[in-house]
Amino acid sequence: MTGPLLNIKNYRLDIGTFDGPVHVLKDINLTVNRGDTLGIVGESGSGKTVLVRSVLGIGPKNSKVIEGSITFDGQDITALSERDWTKIRGIRISMIFQDPMTYLNPLFTVGRQISDVIAAHEKAGGQGVSSKAARRVRTEELLDQVGLPNPAMLFSQYPHQLSGGMRQRVLIAMALAGKPDLLIADEPTTALDVTVQAQVLDLINSLVEKLNLTVIMISHDIGAIATIAKRCAVMYKGEIVEQGLTADILSRPQHEYTQRLLAAVPDIDAAAAKVAAESSPANPAKPGALLQAIDLKKIYRSQSGTEFAAVDGISLSVKTGEIFGVVGESGSGKSTLARMLLRLIEPTSGDIIFDGQSISGLTGEPLRQMRRHMQFVFQNPHSALNGRHTIGDAIGEPLHIQTGMSRRDIEARTEALLDIVQLPKMFKYRYPHELSGGQKQRVCIARAIALNPRLLILDEPTSALDISVQAQVLDFLQQLRAELNLTYVFISHNLAVIRQICDRTIVMKRGEIVEQGDTEQIFLSPRQDYTKALIESGRKTSRAASLGPRADRIR
Amino acid sequence: MTTQMTTPVSAPVNDPAALPRPLTFRERHESQIRQWRLYAHMFRKSFSSMLGLTLVVIFLLLAAFGPVLAPFPEAASGAIDMSNKLMPPGGANWFGTDEMGADIFSRVIMGARTSLWIGLIITGIGALIGVPLGIIAGYNGGWVRAIIMRITELFLAVPGLALALAIVAALGPGITNCVLALSLVWWPGYVRLVEAKTLSVKEELFVESARSIGARTPWILWHHILPNCLSPIIVKMSMDMGMAILSAASLGFIGLGAQPPAPEWGAMISVARTYMPDWWWYSLFPGAAIFLTVLGFNLLGDGLRDILDPRSRDR
Numbered sequence: 001m002t003g004p005l006l007n008i009k010n011y012r013l014d015i016g017t018f019d020g021p022v023h024v025l026k027d028i029n030l031t032v033n034r035g036d037t038l039g040i041v042g043e044s045g046s047g048k049t050v051l052v053r054s055v056l057g058i059g060p061k062n063s064k065v066i067e068g069s070i071t072f073d074g075q076d077i078t079a080l081s082e083r084d085w086t087k088i089r090g091i092r093i094s095m096i097f098q099d100p101m102t103y104l105n106p107l108f109t110v111g112r113q114i115s116d117v118i119a120a121h122e123k124a125g126g127q128g129v130s131s132k133a134a135r136r137v138r139t140e141e142l143l144d145q146v147g148l149p150n151p152a153m154l155f156s157q158y159p160h161q162l163s164g165g166m167r168q169r170v171l172i173a174m175a176l177a178g179k180p181d182l183l184i185a186d187e188p189t190t191a192l193d194v195t196v197q198a199q200v201l202d203l204i205n206s207l208v209e210k211l212n213l214t215v216i217m218i219s220h221d222i223g224a225i226a227t228i229a230k231r232c233a234v235m236y237k238g239e240i241v242e243q244g245l246t247a248d249i250l251s252r253p254q255h256e257y258t259q260r261l262l263a264a265v266p267d268i269d270a271a272a273a274k275v276a277a278e279s280s281p282a283n284p285a286k287p288g289a290l291l292q293a294i295d296l297k298k299i300y301r302s303q304s305g306t307e308f309a310a311v312d313g314i315s316l317s318v319k320t321g322e323i324f325g326v327v328g329e330s331g332s333g334k335s336t337l338a339r340m341l342l343r344l345i346e347p348t349s350g351d352i353i354f355d356g357q358s359i360s361g362l363t364g365e366p367l368r369q370m371r372r373h374m375q376f377v378f379q380n381p382h383s384a385l386n387g388r389h390t391i392g393d394a395i396g397e398p399l400h401i402q403t404g405m406s407r408r409d410i411e412a413r414t415e416a417l418l419d420i421v422q423l424p425k426m427f428k429y430r431y432p433h434e435l436s437g438g439q440k441q442r443v444c445i446a447r448a449i450a451l452n453p454r455l456l457i458l459d460e461p462t463s464a465l466d467i468s469v470q471a472q473v474l475d476f477l478q479q480l481r482a483e484l485n486l487t488y489v490f491i492s493h494n495l496a497v498i499r500q501i502c503d504r505t506i507v508m509k510r511g512e513i514v515e516q517g518d519t520e521q522i523f524l525s526p527r528q529d530y531t532k533a534l535i536e537s538g539r540k541t542s543r544a545a546s547l548g549p550r551a552d553r554i555r
Numbered sequence: 556m557t558t559q560m561t562t563p564v565s566a567p568v569n570d571p572a573a574l575p576r577p578l579t580f581r582e583r584h585e586s587q588i589r590q591w592r593l594y595a596h597m598f599r600k601s602f603s604s605m606l607g608l609t610l611v612v613i614f615l616l617l618a619a620f621g622p623v624l625a626p627f628p629e630a631a632s633g634a635i636d637m638s639n640k641l642m643p644p645g646g647a648n649w650f651g652t653d654e655m656g657a658d659i660f661s662r663v664i665m666g667a668r669t670s671l672w673i674g675l676i677i678t679g680i681g682a683l684i685g686v687p688l689g690i691i692a693g694y695n696g697g698w699v700r701a702i703i704m705r706i707t708e709l710f711l712a713v714p715g716l717a718l719a720l721a722i723v724a725a726l727g728p729g730i731t732n733c734v735l736a737l738s739l740v741w742w743p744g745y746v747r748l749v750e751a752k753t754l755s756v757k758e759e760l761f762v763e764s765a766r767s768i769g770a771r772t773p774w775i776l777w778h779h780i781l782p783n784c785l786s787p788i789i790v791k792m793s794m795d796m797g798m799a800i801l802s803a804a805s806l807g808f809i810g811l812g813a814q815p816p817a818p819e820w821g822a823m824i825s826v827a828r829t830y831m832p833d834w835w836w837y838s839l840f841p842g843a844a845i846f847l848t849v850l851g852f853n854l855l856g857d858g859l860r861d862i863l864d865p866r867s868r869d870r
Contacts, residue, residue, distance in 0.1 A: 018593050344767055371769035383760040388782040390586070397778075398768040429583045431590075447768070 006032040010068035026238045039229030040218040043466035047238040048218045052184050057085045091178035098187040100167035104159040111155030114139045121178040142173040165196035185217040193329040198537040201227045234258045264471035266496035291318040296350035310336045312511035323488040325502030333511035334491050338459045375448035379460040381440035385432040392428030398450045417446040438469035457489045495538040597862045607854025617667035630657035631665035631818040651836040663844050665818040670800045677799035678792045680738035685745020693753025710743040723811045733812040752784045786863035797852030
């Protein structure tokens, strides 16, 4: 009991690839004592997931430990046989994963899945499997422990009947089934809505206190880490660049990368220093609305005949030159709204007016022509580019389709566009999979502005990107708007981002507008309860909150 | 997921905007070259893929240079040498001779060309009919899809070979009719395959993205859907080459395909059947040729499927 629970010493791991070995983990030193809560922060590709998976013995294929060891409770687990692993994995060390939907089997009830886990543990522990009824009692106990209401009913429900937050709780219950010494949480809140995120983090916190759990949590979200972890390690390119008390790291980051990371986190409580659009002399005379939607509705009819309104009577008006924010949680209908504005989805009823002309009746050629003026930037740049086209093809495609430009002119314009989005011209010969997320999103933006549109609809343009990249892309978008005189409709679930860049904002919930007005006004004095709750939960994981009361509590 | 191992291209540090000189071919196509080297590397690692490739290459060489390689090219055109009939393998006739005294080794070699064009035409016509129908059905949906798919299913419901048999019987036996009949029953498989693939590709964001920049449907089908359906089509065509050759040989065997003395493997076995088992070499060698060719194309198809699998792509 004296030594640390987990001790990682000089750990180096290579993954063999076609281009030779990649050094994924470089000289990792990390100790976790009993009762510790350790957070590991890092961006995608920093090696944090590989690290914790190695602790669980489920590291990537073709990987090779070059040096060092991982000791768990005095036992070296670096080269454990698969047989010995079964006594540790899931029982003494267990893991919660990122996406609660894909880790639950849709064919079995929640209760059955947890009972099976309990049975498996009992079997692996060498004792006989207890009766079905006994396991049911234990399962309901676990469900109760993770704060799920009415465990008896939940026992016989299927995963699809639960919300994302409930599923994550079920997974946590499952991870607790073996009474683990060490709980590893791999981005447990990333796939969840803001309000749910805050609840799940609270739950983990209370479990830590109640069960005296030892937790390692990895996340790219430094706010989430700050709410859970007393100690924290920052990973960058396979190395731990900094570790120590979370409060210290947040208030006095030593390493240059940590400083950069912290500076990039948008702060929900900071009034944005906006490039004032109103005072800009570039667009003086035309204060009129560029885009209007009047009572827009989209109703889906399910097979059983019940109707469901994804967007229920939304009216809005976007002024020329402004950044118009749309904020809401998943399922609020914001993506459907965005696609309807561009007529990518046909509205059930209502009217869309672009620059004084109704576009909801357009078909064929006029619709195609209209598309020049309004462009879409998609959420996920990884799938918005065709993997079989080069970057040059992708950027040149709108020019091919919409203009009669010659091949040579298109080449030249493509290079100019790459210049505008600050990518090297060389990139036109590259394929999307060779680019990083931020670079791909820049390519998507280049593609969107190729035809000199007047309106850009940005559907969560940064949510698939790392935080430091997000900051760059946001800056870049603002710069671009000033240069090209664009109007943005900016959709996001991230309140801090919305506050940072939007002039006016609407808050959506279940297909309806809950609140609308000046962004600052909404954030400073929200009128509706929903908006208040949303901002409050956003604040919880925001940096300011974690630095404030939490830091006091530790001292 | 954070385990994804993409390789971001590092930007030149000094002046990213300037391209001082026109790039060489190698520099411009660096990405493709790397991709092809990766394919080659993965392909080489698998023994069965290499075996398949070797068999197919041998088959192609025989088809190309058959008349030059065969020791007795006149054996293929029905030369009769009764003094030499049904000689066992050895000496001048490595695979022995048939009942007309023709050299079986030469006839097997010459048969490769027949088999190659049978395979190519059948899979080619099959894909040519099937792929466009599949893409249209998958992309359009609605009643267009319903009609195309119902007709396809109608064809699939009848065993292909039996249907081909009926068609050949109606048209009259012969190699051209046999190929025609098989082509006509071969396309439904492609419709099914391509329709399923199209259904998933059309939901991809890049298709919506193309729509949002105002692309017309034919452009989307040609530039976005088709290239992304290509890998399964290539794999299926490679495997179908073997199956088509086998089917044509089957029709030849029951006398509806190529007619003796044309050097077609199925037709050769058909005649050789009556000389079993005493003159075993007569049917063994054409049979082995069919076996190895079909095996080769199947292994090649398997190997291609493994390297074209998207899960093994970005490494």
